Amino acid sequence: MQRLRRPRSAIAAAACLGIVMATMVQGQWTDRWSGIDGVEELARGGARLAERFPRSCGEWEAMNDLETDPRGLEQAGAVGHVSRIYRHRGTGVPATVFVVCASPHDASGHTPDRCYPGSGFRAEETESRRSVTLDDGRTADVFTGTFAKAGQTLRLFWTYGGDGRWVAPPIARLGLAGRPLVYKLYVIVDATRLGAAEAKATGEQLLAVLLPRVDEATKNPG
Secondary structure: OOOOOOOHHHHHHHHHHHHHHHHHHHHHHOOOOOHHHHHHHHHHHHHHHHHHOOOEEOOEEEEEEOOOOHHHHHHOOOOEEEEEEEEEOOOOOEEEEEEEEEOHHHHOOOOHHHHOHHHOOEEEEEEEEEEEEOOOOOEEEEEEEEEEEOOEEEEEEEEEEOOOOOEOOOOHHHHOOOOOOEEEEEEEEEHHHHOHHHHHHHHHHHHHHHHHHHHHHHOOOO
16 A cells, blocks of 8 residues: 655644644743843832841741741752741741742752752651641642651742732742742741651741732732
8 A cells, every 4th residue: 555645745744733832842841932021020029029028927936037048049049048946936836938029930949859968868757648738728739748867857838829819830940841930938847846746837837928929918019
């Protein structure tokens, strides 16, 4: 049986379409199409974060701000950040909150499984995805895991927000693509003395009251 030949023009068109689609996907992943408006919106989002991030939420009060390594901020592509210790008024338990404003491409690339081993920590409990009920009735999806070093165990939570939703996409670079900016937020609880269950509950309690306040503080007034 004689095989049908596909016209060369059709082959060329299909090849061009494939190139265009691949370029569009790569452009979304790398924020190539953000333009000057996207850059300006990213800068405004970073300013809102730095100026308006809440110092109290529910039973949690800020104690002090922490110094952050400029090289780490540069690697994270941060255009604004907050690094702060909060303490629960009733229990006295502290927790560290670290949040950056960055492009989706930059925010998706700097994850704990990459940076904590570089500081000597080992992943003790591999990351898992959880839903946390917020105090305004919404839910937020977060990643959580533990990292240990020299007798210290840290319980980490991290999530991505920026449009009133907090998400934990399996492939962050794809799940966050197309947004002008992302707020990537960490809650870190020292589980060495608290124990695993209490550390997890503490982090979720802080997230439940903190994330709605972050949404209110960072929303675009326009």
